[in-house]
Amino acid sequence: MLGVFQTTQKLRTSLRLLSRAGLPPVDLQVQLLLRGRCPQSATFSRELHLGPGGSASSPAAAPQRLPFSRVTVEDLTFFRKTLPGRAITDPDLVQSSNEDWLKSVRGSSEVLLRPQTTQEVSQILSYCQSRNLAVNPQGGNTGLVGGSVPVYDEIILSTSLMNNILSFDKISGILTCQAGCVLENLSLYLEERDYIMPLDLGAKGSCQIGGNVATNAGGLRLLRYGSLRGTVLGLEVVLADGQVLDCLSTLRKDNTGYDLKQLFIGSEGTLGVITAVSILCPRKPKSVNVVFLGCETFDQLLKSFQLCKGMLGEILSAFEFLDSECMRLLNTHLKLANPISDCPFYIVIETSGSDSDHDSQKLHNFLEEAMTSLLVTDGTVATEESKIKTLWSMRERVTEALTHDGFTYKYDISLPVERIYQLVTDMRQHLGERARSVVGYGHVGDGNLHLNITSSAKDPALLASIEPFIYEWTAKFQGSISAEHGLGLKKRNYIYYSKSRPTVAVMGKMKTLLDPKGILNPYKTLPDDLK
Amino acid sequence: MSGRVLVGVKRVIDYAVKIRVKADNTGVVTDGVKHSMNPFCEIAVEEAVKLKEKKLVKEVVAVSCGPQQSQETIRTALAMGADRGIHVEVSGKDYETLGPLQVSKIMAALAKKEDAQLIILGKQAIDDDCNQTGQMTAALLDWPQGTFASEVTLDGDKIKVVREIDGGLETIKINTPAVLTADLRLNTPRYATLPNIMKAKKKKIANVKPADLGVNLTSRLEVLKVEDPPQRQAGMKVETVEDLVGKLKEAGKV
Numbered sequence: 001m002l003g004v005f006q007t008t009q010k011l012r013t014s015l016r017l018l019s020r021a022g023l024p025p026v027d028l029q030v031q032l033l034l035r036g037r038c039p040q041s042a043t044f045s046r047e048l049h050l051g052p053g054g055s056a057s058s059p060a061a062a063p064q065r066l067p068f069s070r071v072t073v074e075d076l077t078f079f080r081k082t083l084p085g086r087a088i089t090d091p092d093l094v095q096s097s098n099e100d101w102l103k104s105v106r107g108s109s110e111v112l113l114r115p116q117t118t119q120e121v122s123q124i125l126s127y128c129q130s131r132n133l134a135v136n137p138q139g140g141n142t143g144l145v146g147g148s149v150p151v152y153d154e155i156i157l158s159t160s161l162m163n164n165i166l167s168f169d170k171i172s173g174i175l176t177c178q179a180g181c182v183l184e185n186l187s188l189y190l191e192e193r194d195y196i197m198p199l200d201l202g203a204k205g206s207c208q209i210g211g212n213v214a215t216n217a218g219g220l221r222l223l224r225y226g227s228l229r230g231t232v233l234g235l236e237v238v239l240a241d242g243q244v245l246d247c248l249s250t251l252r253k254d255n256t257g258y259d260l261k262q263l264f265i266g267s268e269g270t271l272g273v274i275t276a277v278s279i280l281c282p283r284k285p286k287s288v289n290v291v292f293l294g295c296e297t298f299d300q301l302l303k304s305f306q307l308c309k310g311m312l313g314e315i316l317s318a319f320e321f322l323d324s325e326c327m328r329l330l331n332t333h334l335k336l337a338n339p340i341s342d343c344p345f346y347i348v349i350e351t352s353g354s355d356s357d358h359d360s361q362k363l364h365n366f367l368e369e370a371m372t373s374l375l376v377t378d379g380t381v382a383t384e385e386s387k388i389k390t391l392w393s394m395r396e397r398v399t400e401a402l403t404h405d406g407f408t409y410k411y412d413i414s415l416p417v418e419r420i421y422q423l424v425t426d427m428r429q430h431l432g433e434r435a436r437s438v439v440g441y442g443h444v445g446d447g448n449l450h451l452n453i454t455s456s457a458k459d460p461a462l463l464a465s466i467e468p469f470i471y472e473w474t475a476k477f478q479g480s481i482s483a484e485h486g487l488g489l490k491k492r493n494y495i496y497y498s499k500s501r502p503t504v505a506v507m508g509k510m511k512t513l514l515d516p517k518g519i520l521n522p523y524k525t526l527p528d529d530l531k
Numbered sequence: 532m533s534g535r536v537l538v539g540v541k542r543v544i545d546y547a548v549k550i551r552v553k554a555d556n557t558g559v560v561t562d563g564v565k566h567s568m569n570p571f572c573e574i575a576v577e578e579a580v581k582l583k584e585k586k587l588v589k590e591v592v593a594v595s596c597g598p599q600q601s602q603e604t605i606r607t608a609l610a611m612g613a614d615r616g617i618h619v620e621v622s623g624k625d626y627e628t629l630g631p632l633q634v635s636k637i638m639a640a641l642a643k644k645e646d647a648q649l650i651i652l653g654k655q656a657i658d659d660d661c662n663q664t665g666q667m668t669a670a671l672l673d674w675p676q677g678t679f680a681s682e683v684t685l686d687g688d689k690i691k692v693v694r695e696i697d698g699g700l701e702t703i704k705i706n707t708p709a710v711l712t713a714d715l716r717l718n719t720p721r722y723a724t725l726p727n728i729m730k731a732k733k734k735k736i737a738n739v740k741p742a743d744l745g746v747n748l749t750s751r752l753e754v755l756k757v758e759d760p761p762q763r764q765a766g767m768k769v770e771t772v773e774d775l776v777g778k779l780k781e782a783g784k785v
Contacts, residue, residue, distance in 0.1 A: 192549075286563070293725075339722040364732075371725055380722040384567035385547035387722075 058463065059493035063528050065152045068134040068519065071111055075131060079113055082123050086114040086161065097156050100149045101142050101203075102408065105489060107150030109136065116161045118236060118244055118275040124157060125273065125519075126242025134519050137269040139211025140182065142203035144410055147268050147488025148211070151523045157273065159210050165189060166276065174233060174250045176278040179210025195281045198225035202396040210274040216266030218484035220395075223445040224317040224352065225282055228265055235261040236276035240515040250278050263510065268486050269521040271514045285317070285352035287359045290388045291367065293379035294343030298421040301345050304375045305417075305445065308349060311366040315359055318350035319445030323424070326398045326439045333404035334397055339390075340378040347376075347444075348395045356383075398441050398450075406436050406454040409463065411470055413449045414480035420449045423473055427451060430469060434462050448483040471497045487525045495527050504530065534589030536579045537642055538613065539634070539652040539664070540572040542597055542604040546657055556756050558627075559658075568604045571653025573611075573720040574713040578683060579651050580612035581718065587685045588649065590614050594641060596634050598622040602736055609731035610723035616736035617641065621748065625741075628750035630659070633741075635667035640744035642672060647708065649690075654679055654712040665712035675705035678712040 079087035088094060089111055099106045115121045128135050134154040141148045150156060159180035166176040173195050177186065184204040187197045199212065201219035211217075213235065216228050225231060234249035247261050264272050295301045305319060324344050330336045340346075353359040363381070370376040382388045402408045415423065424440035431438060435453045442450035451470070455462050471481050475497040482491050482498075495504055508530040511518070544550065545565040553560055568576075579591040593608035595601040596619040605616035619637050621629050642650055655662035669676035677683070677692030681700070684691040694701045695714050723731070741748055769775045779785040 292722075337719075340724055367725055368729060371729065376725070379725040381725070381728060382722075383565075384545045385565055386545060386567070386570075389547065 058460075058467075060467075060490045062151045062489060062523055066134070066518070066522055068154075068522070069132045070153065071133065071155065075127075075133065076111070078127055079111065079124070082127075083113055083115060083120060086116070088112040088114065094156070097138060097141065097158065098149055100144075100146055101206075102144060102403070102410070104407075105146040105149055105151075107136070107152060107154065109150040109153050109156050112156045112158060114158050114161045118162075118238060121157070121162075121238045121273055121275050122242045122244050124242075125238055125240060128155065128519055129241050129517055132517055132519065134522050135273075136521055137210075137214070137273045139180065139208035139214070140203065140206040142207045143211070143215060143488060144412070144485045145482070145488030145490045147215070147486055147521070147524050151489060154522065159208055159273075159275070162210075162275065163208075168193065168195075169250070172250070172252075173281040173283065174278060175281050176234075176248065176250065176276065177209060178276050179213075179274045180208050183207050183209060183212060190281055191284055194284045196284045198231040198280065198282055199228065202399055209277050209279070213265055213274055213277055214267060214269050215486045216484070218443065218446065218448065220318045220320065220350075220443070222443065223319055228279075229262060231280050232261065232265060232277060233280055234278040235264055235274055237261075237264050237272035237274050239272045240517065240520050244275075245272065248276055248278050252280070263514075266486070268488060268525045270511060270525045271520065273520070285354065287351075287353050287356035288317075288383075288388060289351045289359060289363050290382045290391045291347075291349040291351075291363065291379060292339050292382075292391045292394065293347040293349065293370070293376045294340050295345040295347065295375065296343065296377055298345060300375045301347060301444070302417065304347060304370055307370060307373075307375065308366060311369065312349075312351055312362055315351040315353040315362060316349070316445075317352040318348065320348040320395045320442065321444040322346050322348075322395055322398055322441035323421075323439060325437055326401070326441045327394075329401040329405055329437065329439065330394060330397065333401045336394060336397065339380050339394070343377055346394070348391065350392075395441070398439070402437075402439070402452050402454060406456045407458045409453040409455075409466055410485075411449075411451040411453075411466075411481075412442075412483050412485040413451060413470070413474050414447055414483035415449060415474065415477055416479070417444065417447045419477050419479075420444060420447065423449060423470070424451055426473065427453070427466070427470065431462070431465055434459075434465060446483075468494075468497075474498075489524050492523075492525055493527045493529075534587075535645055535647045536582065536588045536591050536649045536651060537638065537645060537647040538572070538575050538579045538591060538593050538608065539638055539650070540576060540593050540595050540604050540608050541569040541653070541656050542566050542595060542601045543569045543656055543658045546570060552757055552759050556758055557754065558757050566600065566604075568607050569653050569656045569658075571655060571657075571713055571715070572604075572608075573653075574715070574717050575651040575653050575711075576608045576611050576613060577718045577720040578680075578711075578713055579649075580721075582649075582683075582685065583612065583614075592617060592645060592647070594619065594638065596621050596629060596637055596741075598626055605736050606731055607723060609734045609736075610728045611721060612727065613734075615734055617645075617739055618736050619739050619741060619744075621741060625748045628752070629748065630750055630752060631661045631663035631667055633746065633748045633750065635664050635671055636746045637741060637744060638664070638668045639671040640746055641739075642668075642708075644744065649708060650674075650710045652710070652712050654714050665710050669710040672708070672710070674709050676710045676712070677703060677705055679714040680711050681714050681716045683711060683717065 094112045097112050098109055136150045136154040136156050138148050138156050138158045162178035162180035164178045168175045190196055199219045200221045213228055213232055234247050236248045237245045239245060327338055351359055351363055382391050428438045435455055437454045439452050440449055442448050471494050474481050480498045481494050511526060545567040548565050551560045582588045583591050591613040593605050593613040593616045595605050602618050605618055609616055652665045665678055679695045680692050681695045682693035688707050689704050690709055691704050
């Protein structure tokens with residue numbers, strides 16, 4: 001790979017020399033040349049999910065490059081002047097920002113910008129709009145739908161250096177911070193002050209709050225604290241023309257006009273760049289218990305859920321599930337031992353309350369009932385932080401375990417709760433021997449299934465069996481083809497399985513209104529046929 | 532041969548919690564802070580329960596010295612498979628000064644009272660890091676000791692202990708009755724499963740006072756001050772070699 005890299009570096013240098021000489025950078029030719037030197041592992045989005053003919057026939061494949069300008073020496077001079085020392089063009093440093101966490105999509109951006117202030121973001125976007133340069137806003141780059149990395153040579157606008165906490169009100173629990181704050185750091189900050197973030201996800205060590213808001217991230221605590229649409233009180237957003245929209249309110253209630261921040265929440269960086277967030281944080285619970293249970297059938301799991309809501313209702317803060325295939329992957333690839341005996345289904349339940357005695361009592365009553373009525377066949381309880389972390393890792397690290405099992409096809413579906421596992425069993429039957437593993441896990445309490453399929457290598461024939469079968473199945477039960485991961489690059493063209501044409505048409509109008517030149521995160525979120 | 536094992540379990544601040552020093556520097560903040568069983572004590576309980584499952588011992592008794600909350604720690608041991616518990620009630624000032632010497636006197640007295648064949652303790656507690664209770668208990672009873680055990684094998688009336696020492700592993704053979712202290716690699720403690728947690732609720736925990744055992748709790752140690760370790764200073768990044776040399780000269784290092 002190093003040899004390939006050095007060769008591409010030489011090509012880039014010669015490109016730069018050529019452009020300095022006034023000749024336009026050779027576009028298609030260079031793409032082909034580079035492609036010739038990196039034949040294997042999907043290095044270009046266009047190669048992603050190629051049909052057998054080698055043409056970009058799959059709806060997930062990237063469209064042709066739109067006629068944005070290309071970065072010139074003058075552009076670089078401007079960026080370097082605006083962001084001294086933070087306009088990065090060194091290929092080694094830009095490389096990791098060009099590829100997503102799953103290593104499934106890779107762009108060819110040559111410029112990584114790292115602003116520290118909203119003002120700098122404004123200057124950059126204003127300039128890029130006037131120059132018709134495409135921009136890819138990037139937070140922690142932990143997205144799973146290829147929305148966080150460039151498709152072609154879009155300029156990467158990273159919020160990583162915008163990591164200051166601006167204020168925290170101890171009485172109301174309202175936190176205001178820049179968009180580049182890492183979620184886990186915010187959690188640690190708040191925990192010292194007896195509060196917690198209202199959301200939590202496996203990627204917390206890397207994901208940034210701006211990105212969380214841009215994707216309307218769900219996570220493990222949604223069951224208890226609700227979605228970001230409720231907990232985010234205000235946003236500061238920079239629009240495509242550089243205008244700074246200050247909607248950074250810290251008010252719980254404010255019915256004065258249209259609530260613009262809701263537009264940007266979940267917009268995946270296509271309507272504006274979020275630069276600051278104010279969010280309502282709950283108090284840190286005094287008593288947290290985590291229970292890991294085993295069930296024989298999915299039906300029993302659902303009954304346990306009903307029992308749980310009835311007996312633990314007000315202290316319930318998470319209800320997650322994973323199947324035996326997930327456990328097998330955790331055992332095999334991460335050497336995590338099963339805390340209980342082997343069962344077809346596992347549940348992770350978390351309770352959060354203000355009184356440990358009351359909560360233990362409620363929990364024990366529930367567990368006794370669940371065991372005597374044989375809804376649950378085995379389980380264990382944790383009250384100590386160290387054990388809680390270990391039990392949670394059984395659920396949180398499934399994604400990681402999958403990456404070791406081969407190439408992963410990830411699906412994030414919302415369905416009526418009773419139907420959730422049926423999709424997994426139908427998919428297993430449908431794929432038969434063609435897939436290596438088919439696993440189901442997720443936020444069953446929210447009706448959200450994470451269905452993952454692995455194969456030893458990227459397999460277009462396998463993909464053709466999975467899609468559109470899975471989307472049609474989901475549409476049949478009025479489900480969502482992307483419950484919380486968003487659409488990004490990979491799912492943009494499937495939007496019609498969950499949203500009507502008139503609805504999507506209005507989305508297109510909003511996009512044109514806020515980003516007339518379409519420079520913000522192009523090729524993502526909205527379907528290709530809108531152009 | 533009663534085949535009885537005494538296992539000492541200590542209630543300590545959970546190892547994942549961030550420790551805070553009290554404002555008056557007399558100790559660390561324990562109020563409202565999450566506590567759990569000392570990790571090495573968990574390993575000790577696991578070893579005892581394993582011996583019982585192999586039918587090499589007949590009864591596992593979990594012992595804890597401390598205030599009311601120590602009973603939770605005993606319950607955890609019961610949920611892991613111990614048969615019954617003994618809570619030696621120590622609270623207030625006595626609890627603040629409770630240390631290895633007092634606990635080992637209590638353990639020795641209990642060993643005689645309960646006719647124990649074996650005492651298994653964790654090698655040390657994660658709050659004081661003393662690493663003394665096992666050794667003192669053995670001395671008071673005049674029993675052999677197998678400390679830092681990473682492997683224990685019962686062989687008739689003798690015990691083979693593989694010990695983790697600085698130079699590597701040392702294997703010794705000791706007579707019973709004996710005291711063992713558990714090191715990290717002795718075993719991996721099991722999770723208390725629900726059926727056992729339910730059963731544990733019905734198991735008995737006896738209440739005993741140190742005076743009943745004829746133990747004097749006076750401590751000969753006095754804590755003068757508890758303070759934070761010095762804050763780690765942030766490093767500095769310099770742009771050029773000249774800057775580096777300049778800074779070193781400034782600091783008087785060159």
